[in-house]
Amino acid sequence: xxxxxxxxxxxxxxxxxxxxxxxxxxxxxxxxxxxxxxxxxxxxxxxxxxxxxxxxxxxxxxxxxxxxxxxxxxxxxxxxxxxxxxxxxxxxxxxxxxxxxxxxxxxxxxxxxxxxxxxxxxxxxxxxxxxxxxxxxxxxxxxxxxxxxxxxxxxxxxxxxxxxxxxxxxxxxxxxxxxxxxxxxxxxxxxxxxxxxxxxxxxxxxxxxxxxxxxxxxxxxxxxxxxxxxxxxxxxxxxxxxxxxxxxxxxxx
Amino acid sequence: xxxxxxxxxxxxxxxxxxxxxxxxxxxxxxxxxxxxxxxxxxxxxxxxxxxxxxxxxxxxxxxxxxxxxxxxxxxxxxxxxxxxxxxxxxxxxxxxxxxxxxxxxxxxxxxxxxxxxxxxxxxxxxxxxxxxxxxxxxxxxxxxxxxxxxxxxxxxxxxxxxxxxxxxxxxxxxxxxxxxxxxxxxxxxxxxxxxxxxxxxxxxxxxxxxxxxxxxxxxxxxxxxxxxxxxxxxxxxxxxxxxxxxxxxxxxxxxxxxxxxxxxxxxxxxxxxxxxxxxxxxxxxxxxxxxxxxxxxxxxxxxxxxxxxxxxxxxxxxxxxxxxxxxxxxxxxxxxxxxxxxxxxxxxxxxxxxxxxxxxxxxxxxxxxxxxxxxxxxxxxxxxxxxxxxxxxxxxxxxxxxxxxxxxxxxxxxxxxxxxxxxxxxxxxxxxxxxxxxxxxxxxxx
Numbered sequence: 001x002x003x004x005x006x007x008x009x010x011x012x013x014x015x016x017x018x019x020x021x022x023x024x025x026x027x028x029x030x031x032x033x034x035x036x037x038x039x040x041x042x043x044x045x046x047x048x049x050x051x052x053x054x055x056x057x058x059x060x061x062x063x064x065x066x067x068x069x070x071x072x073x074x075x076x077x078x079x080x081x082x083x084x085x086x087x088x089x090x091x092x093x094x095x096x097x098x099x100x101x102x103x104x105x106x107x108x109x110x111x112x113x114x115x116x117x118x119x120x121x122x123x124x125x126x127x128x129x130x131x132x133x134x135x136x137x138x139x140x141x142x143x144x145x146x147x148x149x150x151x152x153x154x155x156x157x158x159x160x161x162x163x164x165x166x167x168x169x170x171x172x173x174x175x176x177x178x179x180x181x182x183x184x185x186x187x188x189x190x191x192x193x194x195x196x197x198x199x200x201x202x203x204x205x206x207x208x209x210x211x212x213x214x215x216x217x218x219x220x221x222x223x224x225x226x227x228x229x230x231x232x233x234x235x236x237x238x239x240x241x242x243x244x245x246x247x248x249x250x251x252x253x
Numbered sequence: 254x255x256x257x258x259x260x261x262x263x264x265x266x267x268x269x270x271x272x273x274x275x276x277x278x279x280x281x282x283x284x285x286x287x288x289x290x291x292x293x294x295x296x297x298x299x300x301x302x303x304x305x306x307x308x309x310x311x312x313x314x315x316x317x318x319x320x321x322x323x324x325x326x327x328x329x330x331x332x333x334x335x336x337x338x339x340x341x342x343x344x345x346x347x348x349x350x351x352x353x354x355x356x357x358x359x360x361x362x363x364x365x366x367x368x369x370x371x372x373x374x375x376x377x378x379x380x381x382x383x384x385x386x387x388x389x390x391x392x393x394x395x396x397x398x399x400x401x402x403x404x405x406x407x408x409x410x411x412x413x414x415x416x417x418x419x420x421x422x423x424x425x426x427x428x429x430x431x432x433x434x435x436x437x438x439x440x441x442x443x444x445x446x447x448x449x450x451x452x453x454x455x456x457x458x459x460x461x462x463x464x465x466x467x468x469x470x471x472x473x474x475x476x477x478x479x480x481x482x483x484x485x486x487x488x489x490x491x492x493x494x495x496x497x498x499x500x501x502x503x504x505x506x507x508x509x510x511x512x513x514x515x516x517x518x519x520x521x522x523x524x525x526x527x528x529x530x531x532x533x534x535x536x537x538x539x540x541x542x543x544x545x546x547x548x549x550x551x552x553x554x555x556x557x558x559x560x561x562x563x564x565x566x567x568x569x570x571x572x573x574x575x576x577x578x579x580x581x582x583x584x585x586x587x588x589x590x591x592x593x594x595x596x597x598x599x600x601x602x603x604x605x606x607x608x609x610x611x612x613x614x615x616x617x618x619x620x621x622x623x624x625x626x627x628x629x630x631x632x633x634x635x636x637x638x639x640x641x642x643x644x645x646x647x648x649x650x651x652x653x654x655x656x657x658x659x660x661x662x663x664x665x666x667x668x669x670x671x672x673x674x675x676x677x678x679x680x681x682x683x684x685x686x687x688x689x690x691x692x693x694x695x696x697x698x699x
Contacts, residue, residue: 052490078492092483103480107492111473113501118471165492 003066005030005169005199006051006082011060013043013050013223020046022223023060028216030168033200035210038220044203045087047220048173051201052084053077064169079107083167087174087203089154091161093147097138100146100157101129104164129164135194136160152183156190169199176209188213207235219243295550296464303456307449316448317520322560323459324516329540329552330466331509336538337546338470339502340482341395342403344534345410346510351529352386352413353379353511355424357518361432372437372445376458376515383511387504395499398485402499410534417526429525432518445519455516462509467549469505478502539581545591554592572637576630602692614688618681625674627652631667 004027013021020043028034038044049055051062053074062069064082072080092100102119105128111117119125133139136156141149146157155175163170175191176184191200192213204210210217211231218228219240227237234240303323307316328350335341357379361367394405417424424430434451435444445451469475477498480488485495518524527533536559544555559577567573588595602608631651638649638658647659656663 073494074486074489075492075494078490084490086487090484090487092480092487094483095479099476103476103488104491106473106477113474113477113493113497115469115472115474115501115505117473118468119473119476120471161487161491 004028007063009061011050012058013046014058020223024225026218028201030199031197033213033215035214035217036203036220037207037217042220043223044220045173048171048203081167082169083162083165084171085158085162085173087177089158091146091154091157095146096143097146097157098129098142101132101160101164104161105129108165132160132164152179155187163194170195172202174203174205184209300460307452313448316452318564320452320455320520322557323455324513325540325556325560326553327459327462328510328513328537329556330463331506332537332541333546333552334502334506336541339478339499341398344403344407346537347533348410348413348529349383349387349507349510350514353383354514354518354524354528355430356382357515358430358432358524364436367436368438370438371440372434373440373454375519376512379515380508380512384504384508387507391500391503395503396496410531414530429523431523434519434522451520458516462512466509474501543581543584543591545593547590548593551591551593607692610688610692614685618678618685621674622678625671625678628667628671628674
């Protein structure tokens with residue numbers, strides 16, 4: 001088998017005495033759609049932050065295409081082809097929608113810290129950004145300040161920014177958080193389209209949302225992976241039912 | 254997400270001309286040419302105005318004021334590369350201008366070298382020295398924005414200002430360093446003996462610097478400076494190191510600050526500790542904020558207004574700094590977008606073709622308000638005269654009226670005018686507000 005897109009070995013994270021991630025081993029193949037689900041406080045977002053170097057792990061390694069990411073800064077990891085979104089909308093609210101996406105294209109198109117190119121002179125940048133806007137259906141909002149968009153539109157923009165750079169590993173942190181059912185369907189459909197052929201790792205609170213989309217699902221409970229496998233298998237897993245679905249049911253009733 | 258900062262409500266990127274130039278509906282070439290002309294128009298007009306001003310104001314003292322204005326414009330624009338575009342609040346930016354200026358003075362005094370270069374390129378050396386210092390300081394100060402950056406800038410500013418009395422060889426101690434610009438290689442036979450020659454030198458440098466700084470804001474690193482200002486974390490996850498983006502902004506800003514220092518050296522032929530102390534750093538912050546940090550042209554307006562207050566008003570009253578401070582305070586409190594923000598507030602009304610609705614309400618409110626404020630100023634001046642004039646000197650002249658400041662009547666008159674003026678302004682304010690709302694609402698126009 002080829003090198004996995006993302007490989008976690010013995011990953012741990014403690015904040016003081018509290019152990020949030022207690023040893024995670026996970027291997028995600030190329031072009032796989034992988035969902036990480038779990039109840040609140042299971043450590044899903046922390047796991048994301050460990051992978052993208054927002055936090056440094058206490059122990060263990062993260063490998064992207066077989067390369068150890070230890071000691072790299074977020075921007076270096078991004079340049080290696082891993083891009084992420086955030087649970088709380090994280091865009092540039094004062095800039096226009098178009099500029100948000102264009103900023104996301106700059107590094108990928110090789111501009112680096114250039115001060116000898118003018119951004120509006122580059123048709124590749126303008127067309128590239130418009131293409132992304134078309135994909136996320138925000139072409140009509142192109143010239144509005146991003147902060148004035150509706151919540152669902154901002155989430156869509158966030159996904160647009162995340163995929164714009166052409167990263168081949170996309171990580172989405174609860175992209176449907178706080179959305180109505182229609183909005184959720186819309187966003188999930190959008191995610192399906194824009195991550196075609198890419199490795200997708202997605203955190204979700206609700207298994208129902210990712211059931212149709214994910215190739216594999218991992219269930220994270222109290223910082224440990226309880227089960228990993230095909231959606232049907234995971235749903236049928238006794239431990240998962242007890243620990244997660246049971247808890248979720250209890251919470252509901 | 255809401256916009257926390259009203260300044261950034263209308264960011265540079267959201268300006269109308271940008272929206273038009275990048276319109277996807279491919280404009281024809283003729284359209285494009287027209288748009289180019291439209292974009293260039295402010296630059297052409299500004300350049301023409303700068304080049305023609307000396308024909309209108311011919312006396313030397315006015316030209317001196319204009320020189321100072323242009324130097325401040327370059328410095329304020331450089332400062333806004335940090336504050337407005339990069340979100341970095343510096344309390345010690347005068348040191349980059351100052352060090353650039355001192356370096357230029359030393360070049361002026363190195364007669365062998367100086368006599369082999371034309372004076373017109375001297376500001377470039379000022380820029381290089383400003384940039385060099387910015388590279389050293391920026392290497393550790395740009396690690397973070399916000400309070401840490403502000404404190405480091407303050408510390409470095411104080412440090413270098415303090416060195417000016419220690420390292421006498423470079424800063425010339427209390428007397429400063431002076432030189433003679435006419436020792437340079439004549440430039441097409443011009444030795445820059447007269448103020449008007451210097452005017453044109455500074456004008457050309459101002460136009461070039463402003464254009465370069467504007468273009469900088471349109472480059473990838475300039476765009477990312479905005480992105481890092483708004484959301485450094487997001488920028489990092491787009492492949493950009495927030496620190497390096499800040500560093501490049503800082504270095505570029507240091508360069509243009511150094512250029513302004515070089516222009517200062519040419520204009521005044523002397524630099525002292527005053528050029529790099531914290532007070533000067535404070536002034537440039539004030540100038541930039543007064544003009545408005547949210548727009549590229551904001552600092553230009555700030556520099557013009559402040560220089561006028563500083564030079565013209567200071568001839569009229571000793572209390573000019575008091576009025577400058579009040580103006581600054583009023584701007585910060587009521588118009589956080591600065592004077593430029595105040596102007597740009599009117600763009601929507603103009604676009605809707607309803608700006609005419611505002612004229613009469615403006616006259617009704619602003620004229621009484623202005624009269625009221627002038628009357629308050631009169632009270633301030635009278636108080637100052639009452640307290641500080643020489644004993645027995647009871648006579649003062651204010652607004653072409655001479656009276657005795659120790660009698661009751663002038664006080665009553667000034668107080669009455671102030672009360673009536675401000676009272677009318679206050680009474681008419683609601684109708685102005687109504688007119689404002691009407692002018693900014695689409696449709697149902699008269």
